[in-house]
Amino acid sequence: xxxxxQDPRHKITKRGQNVTFRCDPISEHNRLYWYRQTLGQGPEFxxxxxNEAQLEKSRLLSDRFSAERPKGSFSTLEIxxxxxxxxxxxxxxxxxxxGQGGSTDTQYFGPGTRLxxx
Amino acid sequence: xxxxxxxxxxxxVQEGDNSIINCAYSNSASDYFIWYKQESxxxxxxxxxxxxxxxxxxxQRVTVLLNKTVKHLSLQIAATQPGDSAVYFCxxxxxxxxxxxxxxxxxxxxxxx
Numbered sequence: 001x002x003x004x005x006q007d008p009r010h011k012i013t014k015r016g017q018n019v020t021f022r023c024d025p026i027s028e029h030n031r032l033y034w035y036r037q038t039l040g041q042g043p044e045f046x047x048x049x050x051n052e053a054q055l056e057k058s059r060l061l062s063d064r065f066s067a068e069r070p071k072g073s074f075s076t077l078e079i080x081x082x083x084x085x086x087x088x089x090x091x092x093x094x095x096x097x098x099g100q101g102g103s104t105d106t107q108y109f110g111p112g113t114r115l116x117x118x
Numbered sequence: 119x120x121x122x123x124x125x126x127x128x129x130x131v132q133e134g135d136n137s138i139i140n141c142a143y144s145n146s147a148s149d150y151f152i153w154y155k156q157e158s159x160x161x162x163x164x165x166x167x168x169x170x171x172x173x174x175x176x177x178q179r180v181t182v183l184l185n186k187t188v189k190h191l192s193l194q195i196a197a198t199q200p201g202d203s204a205v206y207f208c209x210x211x212x213x214x215x216x217x218x219x220x221x222x223x224x225x226x227x228x229x230x231x
Contacts, residue, residue: 004161035219040126042207042221043162056218091161095217105217106152109161 002026004110006092012116013082020078021113025094031105032075034067036060037089037112049075050097082117089114126205128226137195137229141208141222146189148210152219153182153193157204165193165206169213195227203229 005024013019025032031050035043046065047057051072061067064082069075079086089112095105131137143151149170154162168175168182168191175182181194191208205226209219 006161031217033218040224042209042224043219044221045218048218093161093219097217106164106167107217107219108164109154111159111161 004092004094004108006090006110006113008113009111010114010116012118014118015082015084017082018078018080019082019115020076021090021092021115023075023077023092023094023110025073025075025092026096026108029094029096029108030072031095031097031107032069033093033095033107034075034077035091035093035109037091038087043091043109046077079115082115084117087115087117126224126226128228130228130230131198133198133200133229133231135198137193137198137202137227139193139195139206139225139227141191141193141225143189143191143208143210143222144220145210145212146186148212148220150211150213150217151182151184151191152209152211153180153191154207154209154221155202155204156207156224162207198227198229200229200231203227 007022033048034046037043049069064080067077091112093107093109095107097105152167153165156162166177179196183192207224208222211217
């Protein structure tokens with residue numbers, strides 16, 4: 001399978017614990033995005049990387065959240081001191097951006113990681 | 119698996135009928151629009167996209183229409199099949215930047231045999 005993969009698919013944790021999710025983008029995609037989706041809602045943007053550089057972070061991303069993409073390939077999203085309000089589906093998407101003005105890059109999503117904080 | 123879109127508006131159609139799913143987007147400056155399909159427990163799946171310099175774009179069994187005057191987008195699915203049952207989201211973005219997607223609320227499509 002050459003699509004976006006995410007691990008784990010499901011994570012149940014107790015409030016206050018730290019969790020880390022991994023995303024492996026489509027090979028050679030230079031952009032990687034993280035979104036969060038709660039039940040009944042569309043995904044909401046959290047952050048994105050172009051290669052290894054984190055270029056934008058949403059105000060939704062509190063100080064307890066950190067994301068990395070150390071070698072410009074896979075990415076991790078860590079949530080420290082989890083709260084019940086963090087329960088959601090965390091989606092990763094990747095795209096190939098040509099870097100030309102006005103160009104668009106189609107984002108392809110992974111299956112998501114469903115986080116439940118008890 | 120989890121259920122996506124528990125309280126979303128639902129469009130119910132008979133198998134073989136055509137479906138039309140509508141979406142109002144928010145930013146008049148958006149110039150790139152995408153329709154995604156999301157099945158329960160899965161991530162959004164790309165269906166079709168359209169740029170703002172177009173009014174219509176056709177794919178296999180799907181057509182997207184864009185009306186920039188009223189900021190309206192629609193997805194038409196021809197000969198709807200049971201496998202089309204899912205939640206459908208439209209997304210908008212402003213190209214040339216980092217292309218953050220802004221998703222609409224979603225519509226559940228239920229196809230009955």
